[in-house]
Amino acid sequence: MGVTKTEIFTSEQNRLATMLKAMAHPARIAILEQIIKSNACICGDLAEELGLAQPTISQHLKELKSAGLIQGTIDGVKVCYCIEPKAWELLHKDLNAFFKAHQGPADCC
Amino acid sequence: MGVTKTEIFTSEQNRLATMLKAMAHPARIAILEQIIKSNACICGDLAEELGLAQPTISQHLKELKSAGLIQGTIDGVKVCYCIEPKAWELLHKDLNAFFKAHQGPADCC
DNA sequence: CCCATATATTGCAATATTACGATAGATATA
DNA sequence: TATATCTATCGTAATATTGCAATATATGGG
Numbered sequence: 001m002g003v004t005k006t007e008i009f010t011s012e013q014n015r016l017a018t019m020l021k022a023m024a025h026p027a028r029i030a031i032l033e034q035i036i037k038s039n040a041c042i043c044g045d046l047a048e049e050l051g052l053a054q055p056t057i058s059q060h061l062k063e064l065k066s067a068g069l070i071q072g073t074i075d076g077v078k079v080c081y082c083i084e085p086k087a088w089e090l091l092h093k094d095l096n097a098f099f100k101a102h103q104g105p106a107d108c109c
Numbered sequence: 110m111g112v113t114k115t116e117i118f119t120s121e122q123n124r125l126a127t128m129l130k131a132m133a134h135p136a137r138i139a140i141l142e143q144i145i146k147s148n149a150c151i152c153g154d155l156a157e158e159l160g161l162a163q164p165t166i167s168q169h170l171k172e173l174k175s176a177g178l179i180q181g182t183i184d185g186v187k188v189c190y191c192i193e194p195k196a197w198e199l200l201h202k203d204l205n206a207f208f209k210a211h212q213g214p215a216d217c218c
Numbered sequence: 219c220c221c222a223t224a225t226a227t228t229g230c231a232a233t234a235t236t237a238c239g240a241t242a243g244a245t246a247t248a
Numbered sequence: 249t250a251t252a253t254c255t256a257t258c259g260t261a262a263t264a265t266t267g268c269a270a271t272a273t274a275t276g277g278g
Contacts, residue, residue, distance in 0.1 A: 100201075186253060
């Protein structure tokens with residue numbers, strides 16, 4: 001149905017899935033990479049850098065923002081986006097824990 | 110259009126996005142957690158453990174498998190799923206590098 | 219105030235995802 | 249062989265996502 005049964009999962013599972021979904025698009029990966037690379041947070045040069053239309057970029061930025069991964073500050077006419085350090089660190093930590101839960105190649109099948 | 114312009118991104122960006130998308134669903138997070146927890150790779154007890162129908166679980170397993178994150182071995186009538194250690198380690202490493210690229214709260218905006 | 223520039227929002231069209239019932243296939247056991 | 253069990257696939261309904269043109273909004277300069 002295209003509708004996820006969120007109610008049967010823990011809030012942790014839902015939260016992690018939501019964060020991952022926010023990142024799970026090449027354009028959003030590219031946007032995050034750009035924001036990180038140009039240490040200062042670039043604005044709407046993104047539309048030029050990547051080959052997507054301005055509304056499309058705006059929409060991707062909105063998704064990253066609503067996930068809490070980035071923040072935007074209005075700077076005159078432009079908007080300045082950068083990583084939201086707390087959410088970034090938290091997600092990094094959570095993912096680390098998730099991946100570490102499976103140790104080594106001591107497998108069964 | 111619901112269709113991602115994969116051709117304008119690097120294969121690395123596409124690969125990472127694909128892996129993240131494979132994990133970006135609470136049911137698939139839950140499945141991975143179960144597979145990891147019950148160290149031996151459980152099979153279709155998953156449908157019972159989580160509250161989803163068997164075809165739904167089967168579909169999620171297929172997605173995780175086609176992303177290469179898990180592998181399934183036929184064991185009589187049942188199928189035994191477990192983490193694919195190589196892909197798991199690689200993704201862990203890639204994500205670590207990705208998150209580490211942004212250092213500290215020395216931000217701009 | 220008018221205009222140019224930067225960004226957000228709206229409204230689509232095309233496709234993808236999620237979930238499940240029904241059913242098929244495959245294997246063990248009686 | 250017949251039957252029960254486990255898993256995969258098919259088909260379908262109900263959303264969700266992606267992308268963009270058109271348009272709205274907001275800010276600074278003249």
